[in-house]
Amino acid sequence: MTTTGSEAKTGPSLEIAEGSLLLEELPREKLAWMLQKMCEIRFFEEKAEDLYIRGLVHGTMHLSIGQEASAVGSAAALRSDDLIIHHHRGHGHTIAKEADITLMMAEFLGKEPGYCHGRGGSMHIADIPGGNLGATGVVGSGIPTAVGIGLALKMHRSEQVLLCFFGDGASNLGEFHESLNMASIWALPVVFICENNQYGMSMSVKRSMNIERISTRACSYAIPGVSVDGNDVLAVCQTVKAAVEYARCGKGSVLVENITYRWRGHSKSDRNLYRTQEEIASWKQRCPIVRFKKTLEEAGVMDSEELETIDQEAQATIDHAAEVALTLPEPSPENIEDEVYAP
Amino acid sequence: MSKPSNASENGKREITYLEAVREAIIQEMRRDPEVFLMGEDVGVYGGAFGVSRGMLEEFGPERIRETPISEAAIAGAATGAALMGLRPIMEIMFMDFVTISMNQLVNQAAKIRFMFGGKASIPLVVRAPAGSGTGAAAQHCQSLEALFMNVPGIKVVAPSTPYEVKGLLIASIRDNNPVVFMEHKLLYRTAGPVPEDLYAIPLSQAEVKREGRDLTIVAYSIMVPRALEAAEQLVAEGIEIEVVDPRTLKPLDEKTIVQSVCKTGRVLIVHEAPVTGGVGGEIAAVIAASEAFDYLDAPIHRLAGLNVPIPYNRTLERAAVPQVEDIVAAARALAQEGR
Numbered sequence: 001m002t003t004t005g006s007e008a009k010t011g012p013s014l015e016i017a018e019g020s021l022l023l024e025e026l027p028r029e030k031l032a033w034m035l036q037k038m039c040e041i042r043f044f045e046e047k048a049e050d051l052y053i054r055g056l057v058h059g060t061m062h063l064s065i066g067q068e069a070s071a072v073g074s075a076a077a078l079r080s081d082d083l084i085i086h087h088h089r090g091h092g093h094t095i096a097k098e099a100d101i102t103l104m105m106a107e108f109l110g111k112e113p114g115y116c117h118g119r120g121g122s123m124h125i126a127d128i129p130g131g132n133l134g135a136t137g138v139v140g141s142g143i144p145t146a147v148g149i150g151l152a153l154k155m156h157r158s159e160q161v162l163l164c165f166f167g168d169g170a171s172n173l174g175e176f177h178e179s180l181n182m183a184s185i186w187a188l189p190v191v192f193i194c195e196n197n198q199y200g201m202s203m204s205v206k207r208s209m210n211i212e213r214i215s216t217r218a219c220s221y222a223i224p225g226v227s228v229d230g231n232d233v234l235a236v237c238q239t240v241k242a243a244v245e246y247a248r249c250g251k252g253s254v255l256v257e258n259i260t261y262r263w264r265g266h267s268k269s270d271r272n273l274y275r276t277q278e279e280i281a282s283w284k285q286r287c288p289i290v291r292f293k294k295t296l297e298e299a300g301v302m303d304s305e306e307l308e309t310i311d312q313e314a315q316a317t318i319d320h321a322a323e324v325a326l327t328l329p330e331p332s333p334e335n336i337e338d339e340v341y342a343p
Numbered sequence: 344m345s346k347p348s349n350a351s352e353n354g355k356r357e358i359t360y361l362e363a364v365r366e367a368i369i370q371e372m373r374r375d376p377e378v379f380l381m382g383e384d385v386g387v388y389g390g391a392f393g394v395s396r397g398m399l400e401e402f403g404p405e406r407i408r409e410t411p412i413s414e415a416a417i418a419g420a421a422t423g424a425a426l427m428g429l430r431p432i433m434e435i436m437f438m439d440f441v442t443i444s445m446n447q448l449v450n451q452a453a454k455i456r457f458m459f460g461g462k463a464s465i466p467l468v469v470r471a472p473a474g475s476g477t478g479a480a481a482q483h484c485q486s487l488e489a490l491f492m493n494v495p496g497i498k499v500v501a502p503s504t505p506y507e508v509k510g511l512l513i514a515s516i517r518d519n520n521p522v523v524f525m526e527h528k529l530l531y532r533t534a535g536p537v538p539e540d541l542y543a544i545p546l547s548q549a550e551v552k553r554e555g556r557d558l559t560i561v562a563y564s565i566m567v568p569r570a571l572e573a574a575e576q577l578v579a580e581g582i583e584i585e586v587v588d589p590r591t592l593k594p595l596d597e598k599t600i601v602q603s604v605c606k607t608g609r610v611l612i613v614h615e616a617p618v619t620g621g622v623g624g625e626i627a628a629v630i631a632a633s634e635a636f637d638y639l640d641a642p643i644h645r646l647a648g649l650n651v652p653i654p655y656n657r658t659l660e661r662a663a664v665p666q667v668e669d670i671v672a673a674a675r676a677l678a679q680e681g682r
């Protein structure tokens with residue numbers, strides 16, 4: 001499904017190599033890291049769900065199970081000093097950007113030592129020193145903010161690049177269009193990543209827009225637009241790498257559409273009335289983790305035992321994080337107003 | 344630097360309110376390379392009101408950054424740039440248009456620090472020309488300060504003189520939080536003494552603009568000169584009015600207001616924005632809940648804009664917001680109430 005952006009007829013295009021070439025290009029450790037992060041995301045979210053069902057979580061959460069390749073493939077294309085800004089369904093991006101999973105779990109549980117001292121919760125995890133500039137809970141709100149981050153990178157003559165994640169639903173907002181236009185005219189080092197998981201809450205992309213590919217919206221702003229199979233972590237990585245290189249060398253912004261699917265409901269109140277069980281089952285057949293393991297095994301990068309070890313280690317990491325996080329202290333209302341204003 | 348428009352007789356330099364805005368920006372931009380101005384038509388055009396005239400030549404298009412008509416993205420660009428350590432000043436052509444920026448300002452700029460556990464800050468100034476009297480009707484004349492008052496994380500500043508414009512704008516630029524800086528369009532041409540040096544007025548201090556024993560008027564922005572004029576007129580009737588200008592609406596210098604009301608026992612709160620849900624209600628509540636309550640000789644009164652959009656017709660437009668004669672009448676009545 002990877003294209004060279006030929007759909008964006010009036011805009012520049014990217015040259016993107018086949019994702020499978022990464023099997024030879026990337027060191028084994030990097031490929032193992034990618035699988036490890038995908039597994040950690042899956043297990044983190046299963047653990048989150050479990051904690052929620054056990055009544056240990058205050059608030060809601062938005063699970064990205066099934067979308068792990070989008071987060072990991074994108075983050076794998078970055079340098080460690082590059083930046084991300086993302087959205088309410090953001091556990092995956094946070095893990096892929098190498099957050100401390102215990103601090104993440106602590107934030108999810110509203111604990112004082114959590115990333116945001118329990119002020120943000122699942123929807124607003126940020127790890128500023130780690131280059132994760134935070135998740136926003138209002139759909140699409142990170143997109144205009146990304147323009148400013150990109151502007152600052154450009155004004156500071158930085159070589160860093162920002163990935164801005166958002167969903168298919170956000171691409172129907174005015175803010176999306178204002179922002180892509182502005183990023184285009186200023187040639188900002190921002191890669192806009194639309195994670196098209198087929199639904200904005202309950203509204204299907206088939207009903208919310210009359211275009212086949214969200215990436216074609218790039219042609220309105222004369223920037224490259226590319227759609228990629230978002231469940232193929234190597235294809236995502238290859239595509240985002242090309243986009244990041246384009247942005248890093250000063251050519252400007254790119255719109256990448258990772259086509260994927262959300263297995264779980266929008267949030268905990270979702271009864272899945274807007275889609276069929278068959279549809280969900282068909283996408284589960286395209287599980288990005290199963291697929292990546294198969295690719296690695298078939299290419300002889302790892303054997304089944306090694307794959308199993310990564311799986312088990314990821315599960316242990318998550319179990320340990322949850323175990324520790326549950327014991328951490330709650331914040332105190334005494335200093336509730338402390339961080340409303342900066343000194 | 345802009346040339347002084349004139350000099351007063353005692354040798355103190357006088358410039359206009361508009362020139363004070365320009366001077367504060369220019370001097371801060373010279374001092375701090377992280378400060379930049381962004382907005383619609385701020386370049387060659389010089390901004391809709393001419394505030395940024397001449398700046399493009401000195402600072403170039405990167406720091407005098409013209410934008411498309413995209414208020415949401417302008418606010419987002421300012422928020423993101425501030426998150427990265429720049430100090431953007433975003434010009435919103437008319438305060439009315441800030442409604443298009445609200446998602447970024449209210450849900451992002453105001454919240455980022457808190458919801459990320461204090462690990463980021465957003466040093467951002469929103470310059471917003473506000474107020475009626477220009478015949479621009481309902482969508483170009485609003486005073487929307489009350490919308491921001493109820494948003495934790497944002498500060499609101501409303502200067503009334505050129506001196507305060509410069510000092511408060513410099514303080515706003517140096518502040519590490521989003522600050523909504525209201526500039527009243529009718530005040531742009533008013534002149535007053537302004538030091539040439541850089542100086543900051545803290546965003547927490549009201550000023551007693553005129554001392555008096557009989558009645559306190561709390562007024563801000565254009566209502567300060569109107570209140571002062573009303574006070575002068577009432578001298579002839581033996582009524583001595585104290586005028587308190589909060590200058591910064593949020594955070595509000597409650598102490599100075601309360602002290603004045605303790606002294607006079609009567610208070611009239613005057614603002615241009617519609618009375619219902621306005622800043623006056625907040626100030627009244629602060630007074631009523633303070634020690635000044637015991638000193639009140641009459642109920643707290645508000646004189647504010649009618650609950651109507653600003654009309655076009657000159658007579659209707661004047662009738663929609665407090666004028667000097669309205670303040671005179673309200674103050675006279677309040678000074679006599681219960682006597």
